[in-house]
Amino acid sequence: MKKINKVLIPIAGYGSRMFPETLGVVKAMLPLVDKPVILYLIEEALLAGMNEIIIVMSKSQESVKDYLTLKDEALFTKFKDKAEVKYLKELLAKVKFDFIIQTEQKGLGDAINCGKEIIKDEDFGVILGDNPILAHSGEAFGIGQLYNEYQKNPGYYIGVKEVPMEDTKKYGIVSGKDYHLTSFELDGMVEKPQNNPPTNCAALGRYILQSSIFDYLAKTEAGVGGEIQITDAIKKAIGKEKVYGTKLIGNCHDTGSRNGFVIANLDYAMERNDVKDQLLSFIENDYKL
């Protein structure tokens, strides 16, 4: 059984669906209650035992590197006894970070390709920077859920979930004859089909990829939106590699969109004993739900 240590988290996108906020703040640094999205993603990677994290960012996002490397020493010294500071230091001490600049924002496929020199011939995970997952069951979720499948049967794994048919045009959509099962082999994948989606199983921000993906990416031309799409590279792998879809458990959020961001905040707030009661009583009193 191969151990996967590396996870790539691409965050360079403009976050244009969250303007004007993301004209000044990196999308992955938006808070869910009081913690930036990226910390939830890092926690998820660590839970899966993957502690080498490759952040692919744009050159204007150095603030993320400063945050994750605790650059403001004076601040961390001044508040060293605060529980939140201890939490952050302890969490980040468990990670070996690499920060890579994606010079042009040419799509998710290009962002993943930026990790090639560090990843070399290893299999690796990918967690999209605006797709936190909140699972209530205590089971492995997100990249850990895919990794459990990979350990039983190595291959490419795409985390998917069924979405309403009318939403399929927003996602990478997978197909496979057993697509109604929890885990199934893919026979196709298409990026944001504008009509005739093959299924309603959408890729929702988690991938385990084998290093052969870099060969397929090298042959992948710009696709939807003029961008290099990871979906198109995975499509090339289908038939040559073992490529599976796994239905993700938990609530898969999209913090890159307005409604998704607000809903995610509500979901994460309801998890918090120090926030939940006041929030519920406000909703009950003011909205008479």
Ligand code: G1P
């Ligand atoms: C990207 C991927 C798409 C996937 C989606 C999940 O699209 O290209 O296949 O379904 O993330 O969030 P984006 O939302 O960046 O346009």
